[in-house]
Amino acid sequence: MPIYRAPVEDFRFLFNEVLELDKQGDLPGFADLSPDLVDDILTNAGKFCEEVLQPINHSGDEEGCHFENGAVRTPKGFKDAYKAYSEAGWGGLTAPVEHGGAGLPHVIGLAVLEMSLAANQSLTMYPMLTNGAYDALIATAPDWMKEHIVPKLISGEWAGTMCLTEAGCGTDLRLMKTKAVEQPDGTYRMNGTKIFISGGDQDLTDNIIHMVIAKIPDENGVIHDDLSTVSFFMVPKVLVGEDGTVGARNQVNTGGIEHKMGIKAQATCVLNFDEAVAWRLGPKLEPAKPGEKRSSSAGMAGMFGIMNAARVAVGVQGIALGDVAYQNGYAYARERRVGRALNGAQEPDKPADLEIIHPDVKKMLLQARSFVEGARALASWTGLQQSIAHSVRPEAETAALLADLMTPILKAYCTDMGFEAANLGMQCYGGHGYIRDNGVEQFVRDARINMVYEGANGVQAMDLVGRKLGRKGGAAPMALFGLLTGWIAENEKDDAMKLFVVGVKRGVENLQSATLWLAANGPKNPNDAGAGATEYLRMMGIVMLAYLWGRMAKASLGKDDPLHKDKLMCARFWMERMVPECPMLLERIQAGSATIMEMQ
Numbered sequence: 001m002p003i004y005r006a007p008v009e010d011f012r013f014l015f016n017e018v019l020e021l022d023k024q025g026d027l028p029g030f031a032d033l034s035p036d037l038v039d040d041i042l043t044n045a046g047k048f049c050e051e052v053l054q055p056i057n058h059s060g061d062e063e064g065c066h067f068e069n070g071a072v073r074t075p076k077g078f079k080d081a082y083k084a085y086s087e088a089g090w091g092g093l094t095a096p097v098e099h100g101g102a103g104l105p106h107v108i109g110l111a112v113l114e115m116s117l118a119a120n121q122s123l124t125m126y127p128m129l130t131n132g133a134y135d136a137l138i139a140t141a142p143d144w145m146k147e148h149i150v151p152k153l154i155s156g157e158w159a160g161t162m163c164l165t166e167a168g169c170g171t172d173l174r175l176m177k178t179k180a181v182e183q184p185d186g187t188y189r190m191n192g193t194k195i196f197i198s199g200g201d202q203d204l205t206d207n208i209i210h211m212v213i214a215k216i217p218d219e220n221g222v223i224h225d226d227l228s229t230v231s232f233f234m235v236p237k238v239l240v241g242e243d244g245t246v247g248a249r250n251q252v253n254t255g256g257i258e259h260k261m262g263i264k265a266q267a268t269c270v271l272n273f274d275e276a277v278a279w280r281l282g283p284k285l286e287p288a289k290p291g292e293k294r295s296s297s298a299g300m301a302g303m304f305g306i307m308n309a310a311r312v313a314v315g316v317q318g319i320a321l322g323d324v325a326y327q328n329g330y331a332y333a334r335e336r337r338v339g340r341a342l343n344g345a346q347e348p349d350k351p352a353d354l355e356i357i358h359p360d361v362k363k364m365l366l367q368a369r370s371f372v373e374g375a376r377a378l379a380s381w382t383g384l385q386q387s388i389a390h391s392v393r394p395e396a397e398t399a400a401l402l403a404d405l406m407t408p409i410l411k412a413y414c415t416d417m418g419f420e421a422a423n424l425g426m427q428c429y430g431g432h433g434y435i436r437d438n439g440v441e442q443f444v445r446d447a448r449i450n451m452v453y454e455g456a457n458g459v460q461a462m463d464l465v466g467r468k469l470g471r472k473g474g475a476a477p478m479a480l481f482g483l484l485t486g487w488i489a490e491n492e493k494d495d496a497m498k499l500f501v502v503g504v505k506r507g508v509e510n511l512q513s514a515t516l517w518l519a520a521n522g523p524k525n526p527n528d529a530g531a532g533a534t535e536y537l538r539m540m541g542i543v544m545l546a547y548l549w550g551r552m553a554k555a556s557l558g559k560d561d562p563l564h565k566d567k568l569m570c571a572r573f574w575m576e577r578m579v580p581e582c583p584m585l586l587e588r589i590q591a592g593s594a595t596i597m598e599m600q
Contacts, residue, residue: 004324028391210252466526
């Protein structure tokens with residue numbers, strides 16, 4: 001059966017020696033965040049994940065969700081585990097204190113999220129989506145929702161979802177058919193069908209608050225095939241009055257659950273809205289000027305907020321699945337005996353040497369480990385940037401640009417590499433890897449899904465190249481290159497840091513060349529940008545992990561204990577084995593799109 005050990009020691013290293021959270025007391029939520037408190041949170045969260053969530057992960061995958069008489073039933077043990085999760089307060093760690101949360105910073109929430117996802121992704125996704133729902137309501141909802149709905153979401157008494165996708169409409173929202181018509185009392189009646197709704201129905205909570213996007217007809221009842229009338233709504237499974245009273249069942253019905261390759265214990269639903277009562281979120285709609293379409297986009301800020309938060313969370317899913325697969329592959333390689341070491345038998349008295357002695361096995365495991373620990377540092381660093389962005393520090397604007405730039409990197413690069421790490425972990429098992437009883441193949445199936453939902457990874461690459469690079473006159477990439485070149489200049493005279501500085505510098509030079517090439521050629525031929533977007537995103541991911549491995553190496557120099565020695569080993573591996581991809585990726589980008597576009 002699979003194992004999981006929460007990486008508490010690694011988070012301690014990141015928080016205390018690399019990010020130095022104890023020096024961030026001026027940031028929102030950090031004032032009372034002592035090292036002892038952080039350690040207590042990490043230790044207890046790790047123990048909960050190991051003892052409550054992980055033991056039902058494999059059985060939950062085997063059983064899956066059930067759809068009976070129009071309702072969903074989750075696997076055995078999920079209801080009790082969810083109740084324990086909620087009662088322990090894990091779902092409200094980063095929620096504002098005034099709404100019943102703990103008010104802790106994002107960097108702490110992301111650490112607990114990663115451990116929970118690694119232990120049991122299917123179960124953790126229920127409260128994970130709820131977090132997005134209450135964040136959106138706090139940002140866009142009227143006071144009565146903040147008073148009566150948000151606290152129940154934070155406590156876990158109720159759950160939340162995000163309803164975007166339709167059968168004929170994924171990324172292209174112009175094709176959306178779901179509509180909402182305003183009523184005399186200010187509510188709306190919604191009709192349409194949404195698909196792929198994670199947690200769309202379940203038996204864990206008494207109510208589910210659906211966050212839905214739909215189109216509002218114009219004054220003539222016309223639904224336009226553009227984004228001018230797309231808006232954001234709160235649609236409860238069970239109606240809630242403005243005084244908080246719970247009423248009748250709303251007309252939101254579950255049409256079925258999807259039968260998926262992975263995350264089988266997460267109910268992925270078809271939801272039908274049949275004259276469902278809905279509340280529009282955001283500022284009041286203003287009448288259109290003569291000759292103009294009425295725009296309802298003001299409330300869409302909440303939708304984009306929940307989407308970006310979900311994309312970061314899915315990136316953490318990639319890290320989490322890569323970690324648990326690595327842990328199991330490493331454990332198996334230290335038990336399985338196969339062949340003899342290339343330089344002579346290591347244990348002549350045994351029938352064979354351990355699998356772990358073979359160079360290719362070590363290489364697979366080091367690739368997985370160096371990705372996981374580097375990506376963990378990237379997610380934690382990004383969480384810190386989010387807090388700086390909401391502070392009064394002079395660098396707040398720069399931090400906001402960097403955090404926004406990292407969103408597609410976390411979502412796409414970390415799920416791509418998380419899948420690679422899961423594959424490598426399974427590969428260590430040989431033929432035993434694809435036997436279901438051993439459990440490691442589940443991680444591969446679960447990890448593959450993360451690359452597709454919340455905006456397929458190719459879409460994330462196009463968002464990075466097509467939107468984020470050029471926004472505000474290229475302010476985000478300029479901020480990034482300022483950060484990276486500044487770090488290089490700060491450390492290049494340190495002989496002990498030479499290998500790491502050379503690696504980061506090599507990656508940065510290739511990334512700068514790729515950025516300039518896209519800036520010069522993309523406007524002339526957008527297909528050139530599209531053809532190189534995925535390679536560009538991967539390159540930026542490699543470079544960011546190189547930068548963070550450089551920082552972790554610096555924190556580890558001169559320390560002779562196993563943790564710091566292993567950090568230096570992984571940092572060297574990244575510079576020697578992963579950064580050399582950058583010149584290859586640059587060459588692919590500069591090949592342009594001509595050959596690709598010949599395909600009919």
